[in-house]
Amino acid sequence: MAKQIISGLVAPVDAGKTTLTEALLYQAGHLRQLGRVDKGNAFLDPDQLEKQRGITIFTHQAALDYQKLHLTLLDTPGHIDFAAQTEQVLQVLDYALLVVPANDSLRGTTRTLWKLLARYHVPTFLFINKTDSIGADAPAVINQLQTELSPACIDFTAAPVTTGGTAEAIAMQDDAVLENYLATDRLTVSQVQKLIRQRKVFPCYAGSALKLTGIQALLDGLAQWTVEPPAAGDHFAARVFKVSHDRNGNRLSWVRVRSGTLRAKAEILPGEKADQVRLYDGDKFTIQQEVPAGGICAITGLTSTYPGQGLGHATTAPQPRLQPVLSYAAKIDTDNPRPYLRALHELADEDPQLKLSWSQQLQEVRVQLMGTVQKEVLEQRLAQRYGLQLHFTGGQILYRETIAQPVEGVGHFEPLRHYAEVHLRLAPGFPGSGLTFASQCREDVLSHNWQEQVMTSLGAKEHRGVLIGAPLTDVKITLVGGKGSIVHSVGGDFREATWRAVRQGLMELRAQKACVLLEPWYQYRLTIPQEQVGRAINDLQGMGADFQLTEGDNGALTTITGSGPVATMRDYAITVRNYSHGQGQLECVVAGYRPCHNAAAVIAVHQYDPVADLANTPDSVFCAHGAGYPVNWEQVPSKAHFPYQK
Template sequence: MKHIVAGVLAHVDAGKTTLSEAMLYQTGTVKTLGRVDNGDAFLDPDDLEKQRGITIFSHQANLTYQDLSLTLLDSPGHVDFAAQTEQILPVLDYAILVVSATDGVQGYTQTIWRLLDRYHVPTFIFVNKMDAIGADREAVVAQLQATLSAGCVPFDWASEIPDDLAETIALQDETILGDYLENGVLPEATIQTLIQQRKVFPCYFGSGLKMTGVEPLLAGLARWTIAAELEPDFGARVFKISHDEKGERLTWVRVTGGTLQTKAMVLPEQKANQLRVYNGGKATMVPALRAGEVGVVLGLTDTYPGQGLGIVKDSQSPLLQPALNYAVNLDGQDVHVVLAALRQLEDEDPQLHVTWSEQVQEIRVQIMGPIQLEVLQEQLRTRFELAVTFGEGSILYRETITQPIEGVGHFEPLRHYAEVHLLLEPAAPGSGVTIATDCSVDVLGANWQHQVVTSLTAKEHLGVLIGAPLTDVKLTLINGRASTVHSVGGDFREATWRAVRQGLMMLAQTDNTQLLEPWYQFQLTVPQANVGRAMNDIQRMSGTFATPLTVGTNARLEGTAPVSEMQEYARIVQTYTHGTGQLECIVDGYRPCHNAAAVIAEQQYQPKRDLDNTPDSVFCAHGAGYPVDWDQVPHAAHITYQPTR
């Protein structure tokens, strides 16, 4: 029997969970058809999900249709929980993207589409709510082809593929088109390959609520999917961390090769104490997880989403990052108890960043949006019996560089010695901080080079404009020097960190550092009478937008704007449209700050006074160490400084 793992993804309220419930009911996996609004959906078993009527956490279900064994992973649809959705993508064989026939392709739908492309996930599309008034099949297909891909093709034909659709499918690949025009034949295996290569996206139509179109979708998954090639050696990918009702830590994995047995050593000194397979909220203990299967491992403490086990490498860093920062108001709660609870929730969701300032005794959380903040507050109350509130939100800025520079760090107090030269270079947007080495072991020994790389990954490096985290920078070790007598590992940590900061200070001196801020991709729908007001507001907020689209009696504006300017705009839209307008926003990455000078002036950050991130170095003369200011370090360095490379 063919086995695949498929994720169900959608914009909120498109009917994603309703479709999942219909698929489970159609295949006999459940005996009654659950409803999200009734709080009895099979794939929304968490109390928070039942209360809010939305999917907050990803869940697993297992079903069988004909000769297809399908593991279904349901995912959140609200943009505030998009990080949970991104986590499951690396373990999917296929995705089912649900689009509402009445709402069409929404802003978040396009974000999901970009994520599916990033992780190379072949995708089936189910156009839901076709029973609703105003649903127009041809209009939706045209929009799918215009906004997502020309390869979005209806696949719900009865038996043989119609000639016009066969030609549309063949058009997605030049070689296949040539063969088709010559032979007039489009083999089934060829179509399967085009789908797997993300050149063709089969589209199905129906209503999950009315159980129409569900069986053709299941038949399409059985017919057009290809089972993943599985490795003989053990490998698995972690895609989720959670805790059960007893507090046991659960590591959710997709096994990609070999077999994972109970009591097997998975990580150094960490065994798989127990293995489970979940179906909705119900768990079954199993003796082993085989290649292709999804399950839960108990007994692991150091796992994280995206981690590769066995022969599998870690996934790339998540694209979606938090944009808002909130202080935790303890309201009489013990700070250490609250911090421990937040650390557990951070363990489950790595995109919930928790920071602790020892100096001001303050906890701050970094999140995606206000709904996530509400859920976080409720989790602290229900799971940990902690009643806390949150302060006013602020923007999470980042810093980058616009020119390469050689940074130098030297650490030589008495009986210590290390000098490190790093090349700092601008990198692609969204790439974070990447690390490389370009230094001969004849110049600096492999053990010392390892110390440099370890030091670069050991902390979050801060910029020198406002002290915001550094991003989109490549750090390359290009030179260094050790003492055969006095050098120890800690010396290279000090020299490495100082080299990063020294390079940033040099760039700031020539205005080649840059402040970044998060931007929203937005979709604003307002009555035609309000479109002028909306356009003026967006321009005032330093946003940009494309030509307005007419949607019935409304106008739709799509564009981008700074989060700092637009985060409260939804309330204003509701006021001037008398509740008829709708604003949808999702963080679309970081871009140059629209009011950088004002932000820098307000922050009043003084990098020289940030002693934990000093750019200065320490040299030694006459048996004593002495400090050297950052701008003099290149002249004092023991290795020749090369300002341009």
Template sequence: MKVDGVDKFLAGVEKWTSEKSTKPDFGARVFKISHDEKGDRLTWVRVTGGKIATKDVILGDQKANQLRIYNGTKFTVAQEVTAGGICAIPGLTGTHPGQGLGGETDAAIPAIQPVLNYAVDSKDNEIHICLDALRELEDEDPQLHVSWSEHLQEIRIQIMGEIQLEILQQILLDRFHLDIGFGEGSILYKETINQAVEGVGHFEPLRHYAEVHLLMQPAPRGSGLTFDANCSLEVLGKNWQNQVLSNLGAKEHLGVLTGSPITDMKITLVGGRASIVHSVGGDFREATWRAVRQGLMMLKERNECQLLEPWYRFRLEVGQDQIGRAMSDIQRMSGQFDTPDTGVDQTTLTGVAPVSEMQGYIQEVRAYTHGQGELECVIDGYRPCHNADDVIATKDYHPVSDLENTPGSVFCAHGAGYPVQWEDVPEAAHVEYTYSRDEFMKMTNK
């Protein structure tokens, strides 16, 4: 660079910008997680208000034992960092990019979510070493979702596409010296519900007791899962209610159509029962998870569960003589498009289409336009699956056989626990249902 105009540029910045005002109370936002050469976890923060000093308590009971100011790979230790400053804090756990500390709020959840699922081929590497490396990368970038199946002894990752996959493969090789591969990518489906239901879970082996009633309601598309409680403290104590809400958010709940994650629903604790003598926290974990699955099975029987798939919003530019081919392709993919915008030489087509159908379409575009066409795709969220019956049949998922996510309950009689299938739980439940079938219909039709 010739460094011409730098002084004028800086003068312009000084003239046309103003310094952001800061609050006197401490606030900071986490913007990165990394690990140093010794493997120590570093939480990088930008101080947005007040100051942070060594030994300050900043998250729960965790203290900032050291404040590092980095310059490349080297750092100096500071005693305090004021508003506007950046530092790295070693040793903190439970932090993540976008998290607010002190008086600072959390950043917005990223709008783009992974839509593809890949199995990891560890090749000649120890599978658990690969898992540890991927977990470390997941800690640094929450957009990388890593899951481990103990039953299948398999690692799966959720990412956006093949380019991200190549980058991940190179990072694993350069940083961890792991040469791994990936299986063929599959679409990351999700499941939701179309009608409200009250799910019931009961867990009562000998000397244990918990029953949980959950109202499960459909929510707007893209809203994810929300949890709430609307239960009298006289019915279920505050401690037990907190246990239920905590356990709802403690795992990824799977649907009963294909075993895909559930989304877009509100789950509310509306009833339950505990035993003064026998109930412990783990009992409510079991009852809560079983209640979710039992409610989903009730809706599956009524054909009120729905499979969702990711859709692309696309912008396709082709020659005027090729627009007919492009429109025919989009219709074949079960997509939708707006009225074509015709220019001098090129015609632009915009619309939406399922990721499963449009994946790899860029190669076709390049072929029939002889390299002149352009296709841009961005994730447009989840919509009802265009070929749900085919996907469900291919997945061949049996929810009752999924013992890690069982919809059944455990009751006790004559001093011994016995299993009760999900369809028999309503009659065996110890607590009466809070809502009737007609009330569920009214909730759904609001």
């Protein structure tokens, strides 16, 4: 029986990822004709937008059988604007195939993908593509991979793998395996498979997907060195990694079955059944009655699913690390905006990170995007799929807020016949950690039921900072105390007290100037003619970016790397092309959030009053003489019923 493996192809744009997918399918006999991206006939780029742009925008699925391997391939988007979709796919893979061009040094997108593969613990094969192109140097690329990504990136093209120099390089990655290798002078197949599965070894292959060179060796390697993961149990568990709509408007929930069996007509969510279970191959599908553990399929009939959601006994995945950093707006100048909003809501259903918002007063719709290419694709999808013309402008920076030191926040909610008090410790978290919640409160102080209500309330809303009202991030919030009343406390009371405690603590830190405004930063790579380096450095310094210089081999080009604010650098690629007459190239990848380089100016422009934000009030409500009365956030700690810790 063939082993079932789910593998995703990931790569920066123009690395030849989709061409490699075509080559694998053709070499395995699944395709009779080799399609090409540049000719618009690639098997896994069936969408009209993908044909027009010559890039993969959506994740597509195909399968092949080779020797005793049944390999399901997920071809993911390569452009950095769609990397969040790629990240969602990583969560359901058995193995990844990272494609690296042989004629180019490691790009920022490649490094970002490598970090994401590590985050989701995905065993990874590498294929160095385009070895037939001018300037290609596969051994040099492998050396760079070993230096800059991992010394465990090992050339598997030299046979045999289990003895000789390759085996020694593999054994060096694990002390126990090395000890055994020194005693026997060889490795077993299972030892190599285990090291790959544990991400201690990353096999590297090389060739040209367009010329079909190296493809046979890659297929042989995938067949020999992959291991089918064991099922996670007998109970049904699956994870959603994509939501889309077919040509007839049917909503599709794409899932990986982790354990048990997915059956057609089964109730997957309360009140929602799997009407059809589809197995896709390109844009064609067959209807299945059931899909066992390890399989990937699309389900119709589910209306409330979202990417990352766990079904059955599966847990829901954490929020993707890659988040939009720009906000675009569009005016809907019509008496009937419903068709526009209906279409945008459907697209936001497929990609929740759009975070669609509509202002009736301004007749304006806002979406959150990664960059210009994603904006253009969104406009084209509205035109081609729905016949609607909409132009998004602005590209405003999406700021966030965090804190620089710990504090205890207090929230009290006690109108007549209600009672709850909550004490929370807010502490700085690691960059990129988001908001995390914990409890250090004894149950003899606050009962388990009330503690559960506090923890649920913490995760029930997006908490806002007090500088400009931007989303709060990188903060650990810990329940440290509180009080309830057996007679008067209800769940809603603890929700109110919890939210007020968060805001009260933030206001305390604001008064101490310990709140921090964050902005997104790029990691960039600028290749520029040597005579224009001075101009580039002046520009980068003016934009608040840091930089390092590396001369090219021929001395004609200089590479500048570093990081800088998205706010100042997002349009710089156009400037580079203009002053370098097309010879310069700038690649930018969002590298997370850092303290804002011009925080005072941004705060002044927003003119945000945190006390006036009634939906996020820092004040509390106490009760005296049979009536509730408001208490300013500054006075809440002194009036608290539970001891306050400064």
